[in-house]
Amino acid sequence: MDQCRKDEAMAVGNTQALSLSVEHKDIDFVEHFQYLGSNISRDDDTNYDIYTRIGKASSVHRRLRPVWRSKNISKNTKMLLYTSIVIPSAIYASETWRTSDKTNRMLIVFNRRCLRDIMGVSWKDHMTNEELLSSAGIGDLQDIVA
Numbered sequence: 001m002d003q004c005r006k007d008e009a010m011a012v013g014n015t016q017a018l019s020l021s022v023e024h025k026d027i028d029f030v031e032h033f034q035y036l037g038s039n040i041s042r043d044d045d046t047n048y049d050i051y052t053r054i055g056k057a058s059s060v061h062r063r064l065r066p067v068w069r070s071k072n073i074s075k076n077t078k079m080l081l082y083t084s085i086v087i088p089s090a091i092y093a094s095e096t097w098r099t100s101d102k103t104n105r106m107l108i109v110f111n112r113r114c115l116r117d118i119m120g121v122s123w124k125d126h127m128t129n130e131e132l133l134s135s136a137g138i139g140d141l142q143d144i145v146a
Contacts (some may be wrong), residue, residue: 049093050103054110057090061114068118078118079136086114091144099142107141 021027067073067081090110097103112129115136121127133139 047102050097050106053090053092053094054106057086057110060089061086061117065117069120075119075136079138082114082118083138087111087141087144091141094144104142111138111141 061068061082064081064085068078090107112132115132115138116122116127119132119136121132127135
């Protein structure tokens with residue numbers, strides 16, 4: 001198997017990308033790629049991975065909508081499902097994220113939107129975020145990630 005040619009190297013961070021070949025086949029250069037479920041970006045932008053994770057968790061949340069709408073399933077069971085299925089989908093590999101105010105805000109909005117949907121709370125109900133979290137018995141996601 002050919003190794004990387006002596007006069008060439010892989011790109012890391014914002015450095016100039018040079019070509020790499022294995023067994024005389026050039027390796028394509030990409031801006032983003034998925035590795036073990038996380039999205040790695042050439043410029044080390046963790047927001048791309050966070051958007052992707054929240055998108056995947058939103059999809060899981062939508063697929064469980066019949067459960068959230070069911071009157072036969074208790075609130076406690078719904079919260080157990082949410083914390084064991086949806087939240088892990090949202091924060092998978094979060095230990096690699098650079099936390100920022102924007103990141104925290106995205107997690108807060110996602111969590112509260114899901115909880116309002118699960119608990120059947122409309123904007124017309126005038127329930128504060130603190131009341132929502134207290135009623136659900138769940139904290140904010142950025143506290144889990146931090």
